[in-house]
């Protein structure tokens with residue numbers, strides 16, 4: 277079958293690099309292994325691409341088309357969440373137009389912004405699958421929200437008991453996603469509930485997880501909902517370090533002893549306040565361990581927004597937001613990288629000993645796939661749930677203690693690093709992570725469950741079901 281006439285899957289991705297990266301890997305597999313064609317439509321929320329977007333776009337796999345739909349009319353003042361939702365909703369006509377020109381179509385695959393995608397799929401007459409790029413635990417929570425809305429009296433944030441979902445870590449009130457904490461009568465919660473209800477109308481879910489020792493509960497789906505749920509992960513797009521700045525990181529790592537370096541990164545969009553940035557710097561220094569830190573310019577908005585909406589890469593050449601003398605004092609011990617590092621190459625380097633992460637799900641999976649234990653420092657979205665699960669249920673992470681006002685102090689940063697790098701408990705975390713890595717690799721092997729299930733779904737789509 278010629279490439280032009282292959283049935284095509286449209287993958288509709290909202291403006292989050294943390295979604296785009298696994299979407300590209302799913303698309304790569306559909307094209308390379310299953311003779312489908314794939315176009316990823318990225319509903320960008322900026323008039324022009326950020327440097328981080330360009331770094332990801334440079335690694336688009338062969339045979340996959342990536343089309344960015346830039347939206348020039350988005351109000352710059354809107355919140356991150358609003359801009360993501362608006363970009364998805366407003367892209368509808370352009371998505372339909374682009375998709376029609378790409379027929380024959382086999383399926384539409386969307387991320388968590390389902391409401392807009394349902395309308396597109398209906399218009400195109402194709403099945404709609406959600407590729408969920410966070411863990412099953414979070415999807416299970418979303419699918420249960422309509423029932424919780426009826427069953428839970430009062431505010432979620434006041435609940436004394438955690439939310440218990442089958443096979444999942446109990447979710448403490450403080451770890452719930454912010455729209456659930458915002459208050460039952462808030463607009464944010466109303467939108468969240470609406471979105472969660474829309475989830476029940478899709479044809480199936482692909483979840484970027486695996487069941488063997490990570491999320492066994494994914495196999496059970498949700499009682500009473502006849503929705504197919506497939507674990508297809510851990511899908512991770514390996515990005516080669518091609519540009520000079522990336523190679524500098526790797527050359528530096530080459531010179532460090534095996535397992536000696538703490539890697540610190542808060543994902544594509546996560547930023548810290550100025551005070552928190554300073555505490556982190558001083559804590560790294562205090563720990564006495566080597567580190568590589570992807571530092572972003574401080575931001576007082578806890579949701580961050582750097583990479584999503586055009587960061588200020590280049591403006592930070594002086595890293596002037598770091599504590600006075602920090603760079604001089606840590607020469608030889610640490611490397612501070614501006615805004616973006618070649619993360620998959622860094623995590624696979626033998627010098628890395630542990631990863632201080634915001635627990636974005638890609639970062640978690642990338643760490644597991646490289647057997648690197650985690651220090652969980654969640655910031656927003658699903659990250660607090662991920663941290664709880666990784667620490668309490670999976671046993672591959674230790675969580676930082678966050679003080680009342682939201683600060684992680686320098687003593688805590690140093691303590692938690694020493695804990696993972698120097699103690700028997702840290703050694704146990706490392707051992708658990710290496711064991712989990714083997715399970716992850718098995719899931720993706722030729723006979724593994726994730727590979728098998730992707731093949732079944734691809735066949736279903738090719739048969740027009």
Ligand code: UDP
Nearest residue numbers: 294297543544545616617619636637638639
């Ligand atoms: N990433 C990267 N370099 C960086 C920061 C992030 O390559 O300096 C990649 C990282 O490898 C991961 C993605 O960006 O694949 C971030 O996704 P994640 O789910 O961890 O967090 P998010 O950015 O969605 O908060």
